[in-house]
Amino acid sequence: MTILPTNTSKKLGLVIDLDICVGCHACAVNCKEWNTGGHAGPLTDKEPYGIKPTGVWFNRIHTFEVTLNEMEPGRTVHFPKSCLHCADATCVTVCPTGASFKREEDGIVLVNENKCIGCKLCSWACPYGAREYDSDEGVMKKCTLCIDRIYNKNIEEIDRVPVCVSTCPASARHFGDFNDPNSNVSKITRNREGFDLMEEIGYKPTNKYLPPRPRQNNAKESNLPPEMHLQTDIQNPILRWFDRALSR
Numbered sequence: 001m002t003i004l005p006t007n008t009s010k011k012l013g014l015v016i017d018l019d020i021c022v023g024c025h026a027c028a029v030n031c032k033e034w035n036t037g038g039h040a041g042p043l044t045d046k047e048p049y050g051i052k053p054t055g056v057w058f059n060r061i062h063t064f065e066v067t068l069n070e071m072e073p074g075r076t077v078h079f080p081k082s083c084l085h086c087a088d089a090t091c092v093t094v095c096p097t098g099a100s101f102k103r104e105e106d107g108i109v110l111v112n113e114n115k116c117i118g119c120k121l122c123s124w125a126c127p128y129g130a131r132e133y134d135s136d137e138g139v140m141k142k143c144t145l146c147i148d149r150i151y152n153k154n155i156e157e158i159d160r161v162p163v164c165v166s167t168c169p170a171s172a173r174h175f176g177d178f179n180d181p182n183s184n185v186s187k188i189t190r191n192r193e194g195f196d197l198m199e200e201i202g203y204k205p206t207n208k209y210l211p212p213r214p215r216q217n218n219a220k221e222s223n224l225p226p227e228m229h230l231q232t233d234i235q236n237p238i239l240r241w242f243d244r245a246l247s248r
C-alpha cells in the first residue's frame with residue numbers, strides 16, 4: 001500500500017466550464033501532442049486513421065445528448081475528462097510498488113514508470129476512468145497536469161499552464177491553486193458553484209466542473225413546474241444526470 005500525504009502545500013488543478021466547452025477536442029489533441037514528446041511520452045497511438053483507433057489519451061471529451069424529461073428539448077453537453085488529482089486518491093493507496101504517488105508540494109498525482117509493474121490495480125481503483133495503460137511499454141500512464149510545462153523556466157511565464165488550458169479556444173479551462181482562496185480557480189468555483197464529480201464516493205477530486213447555465217427565454221421550460229426548472233446548484237438535473245451516467 002502506498003501512503004497519501006495528509007496535506008499538500010499547494011492544491012493545483014483545473015476548473016472546466018461545461019457551459020462553455022464546445023467539444024472541439026483541441027485540448028485533447030494538444031494534450032496528446034505535448035505529452036507524447038514530454039515527461040510521460042511517447043504515448044501509444046495505434047491505427048489512428050483505421051476503423052478502431054486505440055492509444056493513450058490523457059484527456060478525452062465525451063459528448064452527451066441530455067434529455068431530462070419529455071417536456072423539455074434535449075441539449076448537447078460536452079464533458080472533458082482527465083485525472084482529477086484527487087485528495088483521497090485510492091489509485092495511489094492500492095499501488096503495491098509505490099509507483100503511483102501524490103506530491104506533497106502541489107498535490108499532483110503521478111506514476112513513476114520505473115516502479116510500475118503494469119498490474120492495473122490503479123485503473124480499477126479510479127472511478128473516473130482516468131488511468132491509461134500503455135500496452136507498448138507495459139506501464140500505467142496518466143495526466144501529469146503538464147508537470148514539464150508548469151515549472152518549465154525555458155518557456156514564457158504566461159505559457160506555464162497545462163497545455164489543455166492554453167489551447168482551449170473558448171477559455172473553458174482554468175488552472176490554479178485551490179489552496180489559495182484568492183486564486184482564479186477558487187474564485188470562479190465559488191462564484192459559479194463549481195462541483196465535485198461524483199462527490200458521494202469520497203475521492204475528493206481537486207478538479208472542479210462548472211454546471212451548464214439555465215437556458216434563457218425557454219418558453220417550454222417556463223411552463224415546467226418549479227421543481228423541474230434548471231438550477232445552478234447541485235440539484236441541477238444535468239448534474240444529477242451526469243452522476244447517474246458516470247456511475248453506471
Ligand code: SF4
Pocket residue numbers: 082083084085086089090091092109125126127128129130131142203205
Ligand atoms: Fe486517481 Fe482517478 Fe482520482 Fe486521478 S481521477 S487521482 S487517477 S482516482
Ligand code: SF4
Pocket residue numbers: 094095096097098099100111115116117118119120121122123139140
Ligand atoms: Fe501501481 Fe503500475 Fe500497478 Fe498502477 S499498474 S497499481 S501504477 S504498479
